[in-house]
Amino acid sequence: MIFIITNDIVSNKEREDGRKLDEIRPLKIEAGILKRADGSAYLEVGGNKILAAVYGPRESYIRRLLRPDTGVIRCRYNMAPFSVDDRKRPGPDRRSIEISKITAEAIRPSLLLERFPRSMVDIFIEIIEAEGGTRCAGITAASVALADAGIPMKDMVVGCAAGKVDGEIVLDLSEKEDKEGQADVPVAIMPRTGEITLLQSDGNLTEDEFDKALCLAIEGCKQISEVQKEALKNRYEA
Amino acid sequence: MNIIPEITRQSITNLINNNERADGRAVDEYRDIVIETNLVSKAEGSARVKLGNTQIIVGAKPQIGEPFPDTPNVGVLMTNSEMLPIADPKFEPGPPSESSVELARVVDRCVRESEMVDLEKLCIEEGKKVWMIFIDLHIIDYDGNLFDAAMFAVMAALMNTKLPIAEYKNDEIIIDEDATMDLPLKDKATMSTFVKIGDKMILDPSLDEESILDARLSIGITESGNICAMQKGGDGPLSKEDILSAVKTTYSKKDELLKYLK
Numbered sequence: 001m002i003f004i005i006t007n008d009i010v011s012n013k014e015r016e017d018g019r020k021l022d023e024i025r026p027l028k029i030e031a032g033i034l035k036r037a038d039g040s041a042y043l044e045v046g047g048n049k050i051l052a053a054v055y056g057p058r059e060s061y062i063r064r065l066l067r068p069d070t071g072v073i074r075c076r077y078n079m080a081p082f083s084v085d086d087r088k089r090p091g092p093d094r095r096s097i098e099i100s101k102i103t104a105e106a107i108r109p110s111l112l113l114e115r116f117p118r119s120m121v122d123i124f125i126e127i128i129e130a131e132g133g134t135r136c137a138g139i140t141a142a143s144v145a146l147a148d149a150g151i152p153m154k155d156m157v158v159g160c161a162a163g164k165v166d167g168e169i170v171l172d173l174s175e176k177e178d179k180e181g182q183a184d185v186p187v188a189i190m191p192r193t194g195e196i197t198l199l200q201s202d203g204n205l206t207e208d209e210f211d212k213a214l215c216l217a218i219e220g221c222k223q224i225s226e227v228q229k230e231a232l233k234n235r236y237e238a
Numbered sequence: 239m240n241i242i243p244e245i246t247r248q249s250i251t252n253l254i255n256n257n258e259r260a261d262g263r264a265v266d267e268y269r270d271i272v273i274e275t276n277l278v279s280k281a282e283g284s285a286r287v288k289l290g291n292t293q294i295i296v297g298a299k300p301q302i303g304e305p306f307p308d309t310p311n312v313g314v315l316m317t318n319s320e321m322l323p324i325a326d327p328k329f330e331p332g333p334p335s336e337s338s339v340e341l342a343r344v345v346d347r348c349v350r351e352s353e354m355v356d357l358e359k360l361c362i363e364e365g366k367k368v369w370m371i372f373i374d375l376h377i378i379d380y381d382g383n384l385f386d387a388a389m390f391a392v393m394a395a396l397m398n399t400k401l402p403i404a405e406y407k408n409d410e411i412i413i414d415e416d417a418t419m420d421l422p423l424k425d426k427a428t429m430s431t432f433v434k435i436g437d438k439m440i441l442d443p444s445l446d447e448e449s450i451l452d453a454r455l456s457i458g459i460t461e462s463g464n465i466c467a468m469q470k471g472g473d474g475p476l477s478k479e480d481i482l483s484a485v486k487t488t489y490s491k492k493d494e495l496l497k498y499l500k
Contacts, residue, residue: 034293034324034325034378034379035291035379035381036291036325036326036327036379036380036381037324037325037379038327040324047279047280049277049278051324051378052324053323053324055323055327058327076323076331078322078331080278080295080297080374080376081297081299081318081372081374082278082280082281082284082297082298082299082372082374083278083280083281083297084280085280086301087299087301087372087374090318090320090374091333092331122323124322124323124324124331126322126324126376126378128277128278128295128376129278129279129280129281130280131280
C-alpha cells in the first residue's frame, strides 16, 4: 500500500474510485520473477498487470544498430490480446510502436551504456492487463528489471501520469478517468536529480493547469520510486 | 535452439541412461505444477501455469462473429500463441516462428478434437451469429515443455471462462453482460510430452533436455480416455516401442494431471 503525501497542490475532493486527487492507486512491484531473463519485474497498479524483462548487455546482432563507442537499448512494448475489453490483434500497432520508442528514450539517460560498446540491451514490456497508465507503469517496471539485471545506471527511472478530470488536476489516472478526462500528462523522471526523461501531454490544459499537473506527476513519481527501491531490496535481502 | 556444451550433453545422457535426471526427477515425473485462474479480469477466462520454471499465461476472449458457411450452427475456436521475447534470449519479436505456430496448432488440435467445448451451444442464431472463442497463449518464461504447460493453461482458462448471454432478436444482438454462463464444456484434456534421449523416453523435458533431444512426442488425452492429439517433433526417429510406452505412460499419468484441473 501507498501512503498519501498530502500537499497543498490539490483540494480535498474525492474521486469516483474514492481516491484523493493526489493519491496513486495501490501499487505492487516484484523484482526477479522470470528465470530465463537477465532481469525482470512484475508490477501491479490499480488494474494494470505488467511484466518487464531485460536481456543484455549482449553483442549487438543487428548490424545497423551497432555503435562502436557505446551500447544501445531497444524497447518493445506489447499488449496481450486479452489485456483489454475487446481483444486486441496481436503484434505491434502504431500506438505500441510510439510507446516503445518513448520508453527507450525515457530510460536511456539513466544507463551507463558507454561501458558496453558494440552491445545491445533489450527491454521487453508485456501488458498482461491494461487499466490506464500502462506506459508509465511499463517504464517503472522496466527500470526495476534493468536494475535486477545489474546494468550500471545513474538512477532508476520512474513514471507516473497526472491529468485533468472533471476540471480537477488529479494524479495517476485510472482507465475510466483517462477516457472521460480532459487531459493526460505522462511523466517520467530520474528521482535523484529530478530530471525529466519522458513528457507527453494529451488534451487541453491551461498553463497553470499544466504546471500543476507536472508538479503532481513528479510527486507521484517520487512516491513510486520508493516502492521500486523496496522491490529491489526484497529481491536481494532475502 | 539452445547451444549446450558437449560436456553437459554427455552428463545428461549418462544420467538418463542410469534412469536419473539432472534435477533429481524420475524419468516419468513431472516438475511442480502450479495453476492460477482468473488473474486477468478483462479476459472472460484466464490462467497462469507454472511447470517448473516454465510459465505461460492464457487468456480466452469471446467475440460475436459469423459462422463458417459450411458449419452454420457451431461456434468457432481460435488458438494463437506468442513466444514473447521476455521468455528466452533467442525469442524475437515479430511474426510467429515455426515453433510458435506448431505449439498453437497442436494445442488447438487437442482442444478441438477432444470435442471438449460444446460448439453447438456457442451458436446464437444459426447461419448468422455465433460465439468465437479466441485463446491466446502468452509464453513468458521458457524452461522446457511448453506443450504440456500450454494445454494445462488453456484447459484451466476454458474451465473458468464466462460467456455473456447473447440473444438474437430482429436482426440484432442483445447482450446481457451481467447474466453470464460458463463456457459449455463436455470433457477435459491434458497433454504429456516426452523426449527421446539415448534410448529412453523422458517425460516433461527441461530446457537442457529439450536442447539435446533426438525426438519429441506430445500426446493429448481426454478425461474420457481418448487420445485426441499427437505430434512428433525433432530430427530423430522414434521406434514403435518408444511410442507405445509413451502412450502407456500418458494413460497412467492422466488422473494425476487431471487433479490439477479441479
